[in-house]
Amino acid sequence: MPIGVFDSGLGGLSVLKALKAAMPEQAFVYFGDNAHAPYGTREPEDILAKTRAALDILWRDCDLVILACNTASAIALRPIQTAGVPVGKNVLGVFVPMIEALAERPWGDTSPPSRVSLDRVALFATPATVASGAFERELNLRAQGIQVTAQACPELVDAIESGDRARSARLVHQYATALKETLPEPQAAVLGCTHYPWVAADFQSALGAEVRLISQPDLIAASLKDYLIRHQIPGDTGTDRFLTTGDCHAVSLQASQFWGSNLPFENTL
Numbered sequence: 084m085p086i087g088v089f090d091s092g093l094g095g096l097s098v099l100k101a102l103k104a105a106m107p108e109q110a111f112v113y114f115g116d117n118a119h120a121p122y123g124t125r126e127p128e129d130i131l132a133k134t135r136a137a138l139d140i141l142w143r144d145c146d147l148v149i150l151a152c153n154t155a156s157a158i159a160l161r162p163i164q165t166a167g168v169p170v171g172k173n174v175l176g177v178f179v180p181m182i183e184a185l186a187e188r189p190w191g192d193t194s195p196p197s198r199v200s201l202d203r204v205a206l207f208a209t210p211a212t213v214a215s216g217a218f219e220r221e222l223n224l225r226a227q228g229i230q231v232t233a234q235a236c237p238e239l240v241d242a243i244e245s246g247d248r249a250r251s252a253r254l255v256h257q258y259a260t261a262l263k264e265t266l267p268e269p270q271a272a273v274l275g276c277t278h279y280p281w282v283a284a285d286f287q288s289a290l291g292a293e294v295r296l297i298s299q300p301d302l303i304a305a306s307l308k309d310y311l312i313r314h315q316i317p318g319d320t321g322t323d324r325f326l327t328t329g330d331c332h333a334v335s336l337q338a339s340q341f342w343g344s345n346l347p348f349e350n351t352l
């Protein structure tokens with residue numbers, strides 16, 4: 084079966100790109116809830132309801148779905164897993180691979196938290212992700228002694244989705260400056276939103292070359308590949324599909340600026 088990849092909009096394409104590079108034969112169904120993006124400024128109950136609705140659609144064709152959206156992973160993953168998913172279906176978030184990398188441990192290692200070499204880490208994410216505290220909670224389960232300073236970036240997803248490069252660069256600079264007022268010398272910065280890899284160069288120049296940027300897509304791809312092997316999940320070599328709740332023509336065009344070519348988005352039924 085294809086693997087589902089869900090995001091509020093087009094940010095998850097940064098993850099899909101890395102997944103396709105790591106597993107070129109594997110088929111994926113991408114679903115962007117563009118009609119309701121951005122999620123990051125919505126209330127938790129609303130994010131949970133919208134993520135559940137998206138999963139119900141993706142689970143029709145996919146047994147495994149990746150929430151390629153930190154906001155959905157932060158708010159909705161735990162309640163959905165705790166309530167129980169339909170038999171034969173599964174959902175994974177995007178926090179854990181990034182945290183396992185920060186905590187310097189192998190994929191899927193559930194041993195008690197250990198001391199690691201980093202101690203000052205910046206987290207850039209949506210307001211909902213920052214407010215949830217989910218990143219710190221998951222990190223504390225795996226690593227000791229890391230001080231995380233979180234910076235919410237409320238307007239950045241809109242600027243990235245609208246393709247306004249000057250505005251997104253300005254906002255990144257503004258959020259990096261605000262972060263540095265609290266944490267003047269971060270050792271590493273986590274781009275905790277799947278939209279942000281598209282403006283990673285702006286983050287690097289605003290923070291300085293000495294700050295190690297932790298960008299999710301490659302980490303997610305490597306950990307998913309490992310997960311599929313560990314759980315003996317066979318691949319599926321069908322055709323990729325692209326679903327949206329938005330205007331499929333507009334979304335296809337918009338997606339081309341991230342993907343490099345038009346993607347044939349269809350509406351969800």
Ligand code: DGL
Nearest residue numbers: 094121122123153154277
């Ligand atoms: N790209 C998503 C994330 O990783 C959501 C952004 C949004 O919709 O606000 O958080």
